[in-house]
Amino acid sequence: MDDQIKQIAERLKGLRDVLELDPEEVAKVCDLPVNQYLKMESGDSDISVSVLQAIARQYNIPLDVLMFGEEPRMNTYYITRQGAGISVERTKAYKYQSLAAGFQGRKMDPFIVTVEPKDNQDIYYNRHEGQEFNMVIEGRMLLDINGKKLTLNPGDSVYFDSNLPHGMLALDRKTLKFLAIII
Template sequence: MDEQIRQIAERLRGLREVLELKVEDVAKDCDFSVEEYKKAESGESDISVSMLQKVARKYGVALDALMFGEEPKMSSYFLTRAGMGTSMERTKAYKYQSLAAGFKDRKADPFIVTVEPKADDCPMTMNSHTGQEFNLICSGRMLININGKELILSEGDSIYFDSKQPHGMKALDGKPVKFLAVII
């Protein structure tokens, strides 16, 4: 098991235990299947940012606390120098770099996301979460699927969408794609 996924799984379990909730309670409250949540909490499967965001919002904790194990402290501003954001690799295919990890009570979660290319026959992982999302392609090309509609985005292109819609992305041309994702 990947060390970062294991640590996130421990934080999910710890939050549930502190709140004195059963696995079934969290699954119901956050609209997950019990099996899906058990796999996340045990570290048996990848844990999506959308899953962490649902849990964080439902129970009033900072997304950073679940992702990185740190509580944000800044309230006036938080500066992230180029390449210095707190990062997490959920899988070998996705790397998230938080651009506002230290800012508390923020209304949006901005990330630089790097998606590594996968084999053409590899299925796209779909996610959905409450709110809205903005993506701006910084480098590379990406296929994005939003509720069955497929669009190709190139460097400089952006998209804003209702993130309750199932969505997924895939790097194109056998090269990584890097984009700014703002989850609101």
């Protein structure tokens, strides 16, 4: 996990170097204080998918390049076989498995997200441009969207404005698995 965060951090720094950007410019795109962005870029802090997506959109780079270090190549279709999607564990509690990593020019980013239960019931909030769709596959989810707490069970889904602060927890001390589509 830490190794994956370090690799993403190296790609962020490399991108900034190639584009000759100041840390302040990239931090502004992410709506973060510069010191917080620099912690992410150094690999000392977790990097949320929403931060990566903001950078990818701003600088017209496929999200896959930042997350996985691979350029998408397919443009007609892309199949992800069960359990075979490229994945990254951003933290011990979250694992993102991309379902369309090889398709170039995507209009959305679909993931299977696995969230492990944790003793600490603090919710980590994020927000990002666009909209998001979540459908619970396994376990139960507590989803907080802008202060509104929703409980989702297997088969339940929600579509929401991802500009609003949102975060989730796995309930019942069991692993949560859900489909997330970020548009």
